Amino acid sequence: MLAALFYGPMDVRLEECPIPQPGHGELLVKVAVATTCGTDVKTFRRGHPLLFHHVPAGFGHEVAGIVAAIDKNVRQFREGDAVVVANSAPCQHCFYCRHGRYSLCENLLFLNGAYAEYLLVPEPIVRQNLYILPSNTSFVAAALTEPLACAFHGIEASDIKPGDTVAILGAGPLGLLLAATAKLRGARVMITGRGTQRLAVARHFRADVVIDVSGLSSQEQVEAVRNKTEKQ
Ligand SMILES: [Zn+2]
Ligand SMILES: [Zn+2]
Structure with missing residues (x-):
């Protein structure tokens, strides 16, 4: 598949990559629409202290698409479902999560990689922050969910x-x-x-x-x- 990978500020490269396969609790989304956030623009220009643990890394985080492959342990979604993928998931264990302040989670998981043909969605996001689209919602509108x-x-x-x-x-x-x-x-x-x-x-x-x-x-x-x- 083609993916736009972040190598560093002002350095994003379109590369051929293997299509990832879902592991335990994960699923694969075929990207229909990925929009560009102000955070993406700032990250492209000057990098970001939290988004990437290593480079090159997947880039882009506002995304809607279709479930293309799914781990057998995931029951709440099916192949072919139209979904919107949130770009983070809280840990549910830290002080802030226990007080319901999920956006302050100390271990917040970020998902990047929307600028690609396929996006592997990690288990915590599949479990907490993935949503099936109503039949009358367009992918363009859904990508603006975040x-x-x-x-x-x-x-x-x-x-x-x-x-x-x-x-x-x-x-x-x-x-x-x-x-x-x-x-x-x-x-x-x-x-x-x-x-x-x-x-x-x-x-x-x-x-x-x-x-x-x-x-x-x-x-x-x-x-x-x-x-x-x-x-x-
Ligand atoms: Zn955003
Ligand atoms: Zn937490």
């Missing part, structure tokens, strides 16, 4: 209530997902950003106020937001 989960986490942590006014600074992918999820919470959403395409997506997500900040200084951006609020 950033969407980050947006939901942020919205939940900020305790937004119906009728609250929420200002989102930046209409990049996460800003747009935050706008969509804040709307689902019943908030009045204003979003600032640049670029007609992104601002059009913000309107598509029913943002109430879309502020184009092209050419505005930081102070002018603050004023633009204040002018659309009750100035509290």
Whole structure:
């Protein structure tokens, strides 16, 4: 199979590799869609202290696809299932896991290798963080599950209530997902950003106020937001 391997900052190589075979509790996904996260871009530019234990390593972590092979001990999935693969799994044993704070797990397992024809999913992720897609969900939409989960986490942590006014600074992918999820919470959403395409997506997500900040200084951006609020 072809795989894009990370060798170091600014050094990713497309190489022919053997297709991995599932070991105990593992399964193999034929990649349908892999998206590129801000973390991937930063890692490509300057490396990452935690993602890789050795190089060359598989790269990319937002992925949806079809189960292509499966270990006989895995019962909850079948070959041919359309799935989305989360990029991590907690250990369930450390202090933070025992307190339900899985994102702080001291032994968090990271999965990279989505930029390949096939991805071997390790047992802890198969057991905890692999999901079958509803039949009407596209692979493109499903591949955004991880950033969407980050947006939901942020919205939940900020305790937004119906009728609250929420200002989102930046209409990049996460800003747009935050706008969509804040709307689902019943908030009045204003979003600032640049670029007609992104601002059009913000309107598509029913943002109430879309502020184009092209050419505005930081102070002018603050004023633009204040002018659309009750100035509290
Ligand atoms: Zn990501
Ligand atoms: Zn843990």
